[in-house]
Amino acid sequence: MSISRKQFTLSAVLVAILATGGSFMFLHKNADAKATQDTNAQAAVTVDVANVVSQTITDWQEYSGRLEAIDQVDVRPQISGKLIAVHFKDGSLVKKGDLLFTIDPRPFQAELNRAKAQLAAAEAQVTYYTSNLSRNRRLIESNAVAHQELEQAENEARTASANVQAARAAVESARLNLEYTRITAPVSGRISRAEITAGNVVSAGNGAQVLTSIVSVARLYASFDVDEQTYLKYLSDQNNAAQIPVSMGLANEEGFSHTGVISSFDNNLNTTSGTIRVRATFDNPKGSLLPGLYARIRLGGGQPRAAILISPTAIGVDQDKRFVVVVNRKNQTMYREVKLGTVQNGLQIVESGLQAGERIVVNGLQRIRPGDPVTPHQVIMPNSQVSTAQQPQPTENTANSAAG
Known part of the structure; x- marks a missing residue:
């Protein structure tokens, strides 16, 4: 009978030890899970994101040139x-x-x-x-x-x-x-x-x-060199050259406040530089423009078209590739290679790789990697005049494609 009580006592002690060990293991697992959650929460860094802008634009090409007098007499x-x-x-x-x-x-x-x-x-x-x-x-x-x-x-x-x-x-x-x-x-x-x-x-x-x-000052020439591709695409039909929009800005000006017309082309293409000399005529009613001044020329071509525009700060460089980081509805990042066009009013034209309404990281690329969770801080696309409310929101298809 005494042996049975000893056995019972030993069994009770073992049960108590096992129960205590199980509770300890449960608490340890909960602590590990909480630590993991804390780590993930810390990994979700805050980055500035903006919606991709879609606008109707006219393609512009920019060149450097010099002003020349139409009449110059010794x-x-x-x-x-x-x-x-x-x-x-x-x-x-x-x-x-x-x-x-x-x-x-x-x-x-x-x-x-x-x-x-x-x-x-x-x-x-x-x-x-x-x-x-x-x-x-x-x-x-x-x-x-x-x-x-x-x-x-x-x-x-x-x-x-x-x-x-x-x-x-x-x-x-x-x-x-x-x-x-x-x-x-x-x-x-x-x-x-x-x-x-x-x-x-x-x-x-x-x-x-x-x-x-x-030197005459009522009107002046602005001479600049146009590359072969632009000439063939926009200027080869010289009968319509006067209808091509052309504007000019000086060294101390931000925009292109002077408008003019294409007046002449050189008679041959420079095979060394692959360019052709073009002259545009600009009025100078105040006489403030002088021959020899540096001029920034903006040349338009083609019909207005819809284009995807993003801030240059959102573009990353990967060897010879350009990419952006897309943020999906789950606030996860995704690497996206893009093909870039020209710059339009401070925004970079994206020819392929993005859709209107997608969210991209515009500040903080150096702190994240593709697949990382982020805490998005919605901002207006830098250099854009479109407000956050006006910017298109991501569609379900867009979000799903970004999530993939």
Whole structure:
């Protein structure tokens, strides 16, 4: 009987030990599960996400160029003489016909007077020889003079007439030389400085000095080089070139505030660079644009189309590939390779790899990997004017595809 009580006591102790061990194991498992949950909660980092933007756009190509004057003239003297006056201020705007320089006109006025006197003498000889010829023709009818005298009178009349023409040409030449003493602006525009000052002697001919220069400013060319693909795609039909939208921005401007038209193309493609030179014309009513300024050119082409737009901050680089990180409805990340187009108003065009309404990580790519859980912080797509409420929400199909 005593043995039975001992056995019973031992059995009770064993049962108590087993019960205590089971409770300990249960508590240990619960602790492990809680630690795992805590670890997963800590792994879900907070990242900025934004909805992919879909907008109707016109494709634009951007180039760098320089402004060029449509008219650029070096002002040179057409006669030799002493420069006695400069009539403009350096760097000022002048109109066509404005007086710029004066060369001493006195020698040329004297030459004109001399030429006029010679013309008067030649005209007097014409009168005399013409009268003599008429008299000899009357006398020849009565045989009062010989035919030789008549022929001589005719020759003298013709010579006198030729002398009048030469004298008139001399007068015209002298008058032109006198006009050349007043050097005027051949075109309207902005004038440079006076290279020769009053008191110096200037010379005409092949070695004539440049007195100053004038560049037109009412309109200017913007010259830039277009790549072969763009030329073939948008510009090869040169009959419609004037309808291609083109705009320009200066170095100190953010956008493209100046609009113009395509005016000309070069006659060949540069095989070294694979580009062709294009000129666009821009109005310059205020005269603030100057030849030589750096210009950013934006060239449009094609019909408006729908496009997927994202912020450049959302794009990652994987060797020669570009990718984004998509966040599905379960807040899990997914690697997505994309094909990029050009930049449109600060947003990157995505040609393939994304759909409108999908959510992508726009800030914090370096802190996550594909498949990681995240805590999304919804923001507006950077550089976009579309509000969060206006942005399309992910559809069920889109979410399922992202979840895959």
